[in-house]
Amino acid sequence: DTGVSQDxxxxxxxxxxxxxFRCDPISEHNRLYWYRQTLGQGPEFLTYxxxxxxxxxxxxxxxxxxxxxxxxxxxxxxxxxxxxGDSAMYLCASSYATGPEPGQPQHFGDGTRLSIL
Amino acid sequence: xNSVTQMEGPVTLSEEAFLTINCTYTATGYPSxxxxxxxxxxxxxxxxxxxxxxxxxxxxxxxxxxxKETTSFHLEKGSVQVSDSAVYFCALRGGGRRALTFxxxxxxxxxx
Numbered sequence: 001d002t003g004v005s006q007d008x009x010x011x012x013x014x015x016x017x018x019x020x021f022r023c024d025p026i027s028e029h030n031r032l033y034w035y036r037q038t039l040g041q042g043p044e045f046l047t048y049x050x051x052x053x054x055x056x057x058x059x060x061x062x063x064x065x066x067x068x069x070x071x072x073x074x075x076x077x078x079x080x081x082x083x084x085g086d087s088a089m090y091l092c093a094s095s096y097a098t099g100p101e102p103g104q105p106q107h108f109g110d111g112t113r114l115s116i117l
Numbered sequence: 118x119n120s121v122t123q124m125e126g127p128v129t130l131s132e133e134a135f136l137t138i139n140c141t142y143t144a145t146g147y148p149s150x151x152x153x154x155x156x157x158x159x160x161x162x163x164x165x166x167x168x169x170x171x172x173x174x175x176x177x178x179x180x181x182x183x184x185k186e187t188t189s190f191h192l193e194k195g196s197v198q199v200s201d202s203a204v205y206f207c208a209l210r211g212g213g214r215r216a217l218t219f220x221x222x223x224x225x226x227x228x229x
Contacts, residue, residue, distance in 0.1 A: 004160075033216060042121075042206050042219030043161070056216065091161070093217075105151060106217060110160035 002026070004109035006092050012115045013082060020078045021112045025094030032075050033106060034067055035091040036060065043091050049075060050097075079114075087116045119144045119212050123220035126204075130197055130227050138192040138223045140181075140207035148211025150174075150183055150190040155204045155222070164192075164205070197227045 005024040013019055025032050031050050035043035046065070048056045051072040061067075064083075069075040079086055090113075093106035124139040142148065152164040152174070165174030170185035179194045190207060207220040 031215065035217075040221070042208070042221050043217070045216035045218070048215055056214070058216075093161075097215075105163050105166055107163070108153075108161040 004092055004094050004107055006090075006109040006112050008112055009110065010113045010115070012117065014117050015082055015084060017082055018078065018080045019082060019114060020076055021090055021092075021114075022074060022076050023092030023094075023109060024074045025092070026096075026107055029094035029096045029107075030072070031095045031097055031106075032069055033093040033095075034075070034077050035093065037089040037091055037111070038087075046077075046090075082114075082116050084116050087114055089113050119148070119209055119214065119218040121207050121209055121218055121220035123205075123207050123223050126222075126224035128223060128225050130225070132199055132227055132229050133196045134227075136192070136194040136197045136201075136225065138205055138207075138225070140190045140192065140220060142188050142190065142207075142209050144188075144209055144211045144218075146211055146213075147185075148209040150181070151208040151210070151217065152179070152181055152190070152192050153206045153208060153219075155206065157203070161206065197225070199227045199229055201225060202227045 007022045034046040037043040049069040064080045089111040091111045093108045095106045120143045149168045151166045153161045154164045165176040167174040167183035173182045204222045208217045
C-alpha cells in the first residue's frame with residue numbers, strides 16, 4: 001500500500017494560466033474524490049468518481065474546473081484561466097466500496113498547493 | 118444539508134493534560150462520523166471513526182463517542198504528548214452523499 005500520491009506538491013502560476021494536477025489513488029480503490037482546502041478551513045468537496053464515472057460535482061466546481069478519470073485509475077483536475085481565489089490546497093482521496101454502500105473510510109494524499117500570482 | 122461545527126482553536130495544553138475537542142453535527146438520518154488529524158507538513162490521516170449511535174471510536178489513546186441525542190462526537194485524550202500537536206478535523210458522511218463534510222479544524226498545541 002503506497003498511499004494516495006499527488007503531483008505536483010506545489011504549483012505557482014500567473015493569473016489566467018491553466019494548471020493540471022494528478023492524483024494516483026491506492027491501487028485497489030474504486031472511488032476517488034477531490035477536495036479543496038483554504039487556509040484555516042476544513043476541506044470542501046469538489047467532485048467524486050466511482051471507477052471512471054463522475055457521479056457528483058459540487059457547486060464549487062465552476063465551469064473553469066474539469067476532472068477526469070479516464071481508465072478508472074489515476075485522475076486529473078484541470079483549472080482553466082486561474083484566478084486569485086483559486087489559491088488553495090487541492091486534496092485527493094480514495095476509498096473502496098462495493099455497490100452503492102458508503103464503503104471504507106477515505107484515505108488522503110498530501111495535496112497540491114496552488115499559488116496564483 | 119450536512120454541517121459540522123468544531124470548537125475554535127488554538128487549544129494550548131501542557132504535556133499530560135486532558136484534552137477535549139468539541140464537535141457537533143447536523144445531518145439527516147444516521148451519518149458516519151470521523152476524526153482526521155493533520156500533522157505539520159503532512160496530509161490528512163484518519164484518526165478514528167464511528168458508524169452508529171453509541172459507538173466509541175478509539176486510536177492512539179484518543180476516543181470519541183457517537184451521541185445521537187446531542188448530535189455530538191467530541192474527541193478526548195487522557196494525557197496529551199507534544200507529538201499530538203496538530204490540526205484535528207471532525208467530519209461526517211451521510212444524507213445519501215458519499216463525500217465527507219468537514220468542520221473547520223481545531224489546532225492543538227502541546228507544550229513540554
